[in-house]
Amino acid sequence: MNDTSKPLFTLTLGHLYPAQLNLYGDRGNILTLQRRCQMRGIALRVVGLGIGDALAPDEYDLLFIGGGQDKEQAPVAQDIFEMKGIGLWAAVEDDMPVLAVCGGYQLLAHYYRPAIGPDMRGLGIFDAWTIHKGTHMPRCIGDIAISWNGSTLVGFENHGGRTYLGTAKPLGKVLKGHGNNAEDHSEGAIYRNAYGTYLHGSLLPKNPHFADHLLALALRRSYELSDEDLTKIFPRYLSFQERPAQAKREKKRAARKNGASSEINGVIPVRSDLDDTLEWEAHAYMLERLGLRHAAGAALRQR
Amino acid sequence: MPEKKPSPPVEREKRTRQRKSGGISSSSKTVRQATDGKSFAKRRRPSMRAGLAVMGGRAAGAISRRLHLGGGTSIAGVVAQRLYPDIVNHLSSQLAYGSVLVTGTNGKTTTSGFIAAILSDAGLRVWRNREGSNLMRGIAGALVIRARAGGNLRRSGQAISIFEVDEAVVPHIIKAVPLRVAVFTNLFRDQLDRYGEVDSVSARWQQAVNALPKNTTLVLNADDPAVASLGETYQGNVVYFGIDDASLDLVTQGISPERHQTIDTRTCAKCGNELTYTLRFYSHLGHYHCPHCGSTRPQAEVRATSITLNAFDQLRITIATPTQQGEIVIPLPGFYNIYNALAAIAATQALQINWEPIVSGIQQFKPAFGRGERVQVAGRTIRILMAKNPTGFNEVLRTLFSDGEKRRVLLILNDNIADGRDVSWIWDVDFERMAQQTASLTATGTRALDLGLRLKYAGIEPQAMSIIPLAPLRADNSKDAPAARMLEYKAGDAMSNGRLNGTQAAKPGVKVAQKHGLANALDHALQETPVGETLFVIPTYTGLLDIHRELERRGLTPHYWEEKGP
Numbered sequence A: 001m002n003d004t005s006k007p008l009f010t011l012t013l014g015h016l017y018p019a020q021l022n023l024y025g026d027r028g029n030i031l032t033l034q035r036r037c038q039m040r041g042i043a044l045r046v047v048g049l050g051i052g053d054a055l056a057p058d059e060y061d062l063l064f065i066g067g068g069q070d071k072e073q074a075p076v077a078q079d080i081f082e083m084k085g086i087g088l089w090a091a092v093e094d095d096m097p098v099l100a101v102c103g104g105y106q107l108l109a110h111y112y113r114p115a116i117g118p119d120m121r122g123l124g125i126f127d128a129w130t131i132h133k134g135t136h137m138p139r140c141i142g143d144i145a146i147s148w149n150g151s152t153l154v155g156f157e158n159h160g161g162r163t164y165l166g167t168a169k170p171l172g173k174v175l176k177g178h179g180n181n182a183e184d185h186s187e188g189a190i191y192r193n194a195y196g197t198y199l200h201g202s203l204l205p206k207n208p209h210f211a212d213h214l215l216a217l218a219l220r221r222s223y224e225l226s227d228e229d230l231t232k233i234f235p236r237y238l239s240f241q242e243r244p245a246q247a248k249r250e251k252k253r254a255a256r257k258n259g260a261s262s263e264i265n266g267v268i269p270v271r272s273d274l275d276d277t278l279e280w281e282a283h284a285y286m287l288e289r290l291g292l293r294h295a296a297g298a299a300l301r302q303r
Numbered sequence B: 001m002p003e004k005k006p007s008p009p010v011e012r013e014k015r016t017r018q019r020k021s022g023g024i025s026s027s028s029k030t031v032r033q034a035t036d037g038k039s040f041a042k043r044r045r046p047s048m049r050a051g052l053a054v055m056g057g058r059a060a061g062a063i064s065r066r067l068h069l070g071g072g073t074s075i076a077g078v079v080a081q082r083l084y085p086d087i088v089n090h091l092s093s094q095l096a097y098g099s100v101l102v103t104g105t106n107g108k109t110t111t112s113g114f115i116a117a118i119l120s121d122a123g124l125r126v127w128r129n130r131e132g133s134n135l136m137r138g139i140a141g142a143l144v145i146r147a148r149a150g151g152n153l154r155r156s157g158q159a160i161s162i163f164e165v166d167e168a169v170v171p172h173i174i175k176a177v178p179l180r181v182a183v184f185t186n187l188f189r190d191q192l193d194r195y196g197e198v199d200s201v202s203a204r205w206q207q208a209v210n211a212l213p214k215n216t217t218l219v220l221n222a223d224d225p226a227v228a229s230l231g232e233t234y235q236g237n238v239v240y241f242g243i244d245d246a247s248l249d250l251v252t253q254g255i256s257p258e259r260h261q262t263i264d265t266r267t268c269a270k271c272g273n274e275l276t277y278t279l280r281f282y283s284h285l286g287h288y289h290c291p292h293c294g295s296t297r298p299q300a301e302v303r304a305t306s307i308t309l310n311a312f313d314q315l316r317i318t319i320a321t322p323t324q325q326g327e328i329v330i331p332l333p334g335f336y337n338i339y340n341a342l343a344a345i346a347a348t349q350a351l352q353i354n355w356e357p358i359v360s361g362i363q364q365f366k367p368a369f370g371r372g373e374r375v376q377v378a379g380r381t382i383r384i385l386m387a388k389n390p391t392g393f394n395e396v397l398r399t400l401f402s403d404g405e406k407r408r409v410l411l412i413l414n415d416n417i418a419d420g421r422d423v424s425w426i427w428d429v430d431f432e433r434m435a436q437q438t439a440s441l442t443a444t445g446t447r448a449l450d451l452g453l454r455l456k457y458a459g460i461e462p463q464a465m466s467i468i469p470l471a472p473l474r475a476d477n478s479k480d481a482p483a484a485r486m487l488e489y490k491a492g493d494a495m496s497n498g499r500l501n502g503t504q505a506a507k508p509g510v511k512v513a514q515k516h517g518l519a520n521a522l523d524h525a526l527q528e529t530p531v532g533e534t535l536f537v538i539p540t541y542t543g544l545l546d547i548h549r550e551l552e553r554r555g556l557t558p559h560y561w562e563e564k565g566p
Helices: A027-039 A070-093 A103-108 A208-223 A227-233 A244-256 A260-264 A277-289 A293-301 B009-018 B037-066 B073-083 B087-092 B108-121 B136-144 B170-176 B198-210 B225-231 B336-350 B355-363 B390-400 B424-428 B448-457 B482-486 B518-527 B541-553
Strands: A009-016 A042-049 A062-065 A098-101 A111-113 A128-131 A140-148 A151-159 A162-165 A172-176 A189-191 A194-197 B099-103 B126-128 B160-164 B179-184 B217-221 B238-243 B276-282 B285-289 B302-311 B314-320 B325-330 B371-377 B380-385 B407-412 B438-445 B466-469 B534-539
Touching: A009 A027, A009 A208, A027 A042, A027 A062, A027 A208, A027 B424, A027 B448, A062 A103, A062 A208, A070 A098, A070 A103, A098 A103, A103 A194, A140 A277, A151 A277, A151 A293, A208 A227, A208 A277, A277 A293, A277 B448, B037 B073, B037 B087, B037 B136, B073 B087, B073 B136, B087 B136, B087 B170, B099 B108, B099 B170, B099 B336, B108 B126, B108 B160, B108 B336, B108 B355, B108 B371, B126 B136, B136 B160, B136 B170, B170 B198, B179 B336, B198 B225, B217 B225, B217 B336, B225 B238, B238 B336, B276 B390, B302 B336, B314 B336, B325 B336, B325 B355, B336 B355, B380 B390, B380 B541, B390 B424, B390 B534, B407 B518, B407 B541, B424 B448, B438 B448, B438 B518, B448 B466, B466 B518, B518 B534, B518 B541, B534 B541
Parallel strands: A009 A042, A009 A062, A062 A098, A098 A194, A111 A128, B099 B160, B099 B179, B126 B160, B179 B217, B217 B238, B238 B302, B380 B534, B407 B438, B407 B534, B438 B466
Antiparallel strands: A128 A162, A140 A151, A140 A172, A189 A194, B276 B285, B302 B314, B314 B325, B371 B380
């Protein structure tokens, strides 16, 4: 690790409601982002945003929100709407990468309708809604694997609510498991660079490509890095890209801030060669026990 | 499985009134009185069915034992319950000295072990469900193996039974078993995929407590807001236990409570607002109050007023109860055992037990199966400390890694149903505490790779740990597989045959083919432990069963169902 040199990039991660929404080991996502940045000589600052704190979009480069218990989720739902709604909206519209897991995912959709009691209003960032169909409906619990941009994501899901997508694009297609609602094989939702998902496990440690994808999006947005530069930091960056909209925006930005990225070009610090053997083996292990041997083989070839 | 017919409250009241209120000298047997023809008929049929159930259950248990499928207690319970769903109520209401229930997320086994030791030191015959599971079938099995073919208990039921009960089964047990004392130790997040969230467990407990007859004494942890709130509306006798030693506060000890702890109950049970702590011992245990509605921690009657650590596994505590004051040495590692001892003291005092057996029962306690027990292997000592949820794990790590001594550790992470299928919780465990603190570290279990990944992200260098999965990845064709890279010891030496010769057989630098399986992991960990040193094994629940089976196979521990009671 080149700790001695001053980091070339500094990123700030806003961790929403670390005290209230922390039920299912989602802290692993933060640890993963932190460590992967540290290994690459990128400074990642994590700022906790609790109840009552306002969210100023300019201060952050990426956002994370986890899941919690119903009792703790109610005050959070109110706070996210009143205190952070506008900031979050602005951040998402400005292409800030956001990862929302489980309860956080539900809060970023239109509403959550519990089995008993009034609807919980969400932010409507994802055109999606969640309905809890009552205690007689079994919870969606178990290991899950989904396809994502020609690759796979693995995790563990545990949710009672069923999420239905409107115009929101799903994060991926369910290969094994339940996903959003156990009906339409969709899992998660995407809007711009905001990702909602039910995958715990934690999600990012076993899916290093997805962790890097989020970091790449943050670097691209905050430092206006070109795809070429990003590939130097994240060698597989391009293999998980699919959206032409991104490229268009990239061009627009490049036109606006001409030449900014070429300055950085060449001085990228990089420890791009992170040893992700263990990550991919854990990933492949999950695929294998779900009976997805082909995908497991593909995952092992990633290491 | 819900019990269909709880015994009518009138009956239950009659039964309990015949005991001298809480006294142990009383030994009057339950007298069954038929009030009318209808209930008489209902009463008569059961005893035949009960006899049948007992015979069926015991036969099934004997077969299971014969086939080496296990202890056979659970299967006896399953069969007996199938034949007569009310068998637990039928048998448990014959117990002359009644029953004690112990439940909670952590500390059930040790607490009921303490209570059993104290009661047998006081001269009582103690029956436990230690042979079987802590689900309803385990309770049923424990009673059935002590019953006669006629459907009555042996020794005319002249015994007290202690039931260690899974937190989800509490409502069913409370309906089926007339209880003298119900002990609730604590409530933490555990197996979220099986139990649901912490709040839903506490709601179920509250309902169960509301259904208790008033002559049951509730023993509650005052320091756990989720447990203490159970006593607020209860009409019967409530005894709180807790710690009153401010020097144990995390902040006083220089530990940031938010960083190293997972906090599972943050809000007031009454009004839902965030609790404020003046002292916090671990997780959400401490001295708390709600600034919003003003509800506070109840005053504890059984208190630990000062605590000193004599040795790693010797805690000297000063106890104050309304009737007694004295010192007790707890011969177990782990701060959490203070709560277990306090719970046992409170429970046995509620049963009118004298002070001497309380002291001797705790001080001479032999740790149970996986709760700090000691096994000698070829000059090395193995100590097994089960950890199955974030708080339990954090406390085990705190116990092992607080004195700066480098430890040798074997971690076993399984995700079988009894462990919870979700291993996300390992990311809530403070493994960072172990970094640079281990002399050797081996990770195994069904989820060894996840565990290894967690350790990696905790800042433990790859060369400082060995990851030995139970089986190779089938998709992995490369010769350079994970275990091979990390394991550097010679294959097929005396170790893997279970015979340690005490000399170091390791030849560093000899790369070998992949090593897999628990036996190899144990051998590897033992090999890295010099003679005279201690290897700490930290398994999850089924990991504990696995390691026990392995030690048993090597002839180092007895079959768990053959262990003699205290």
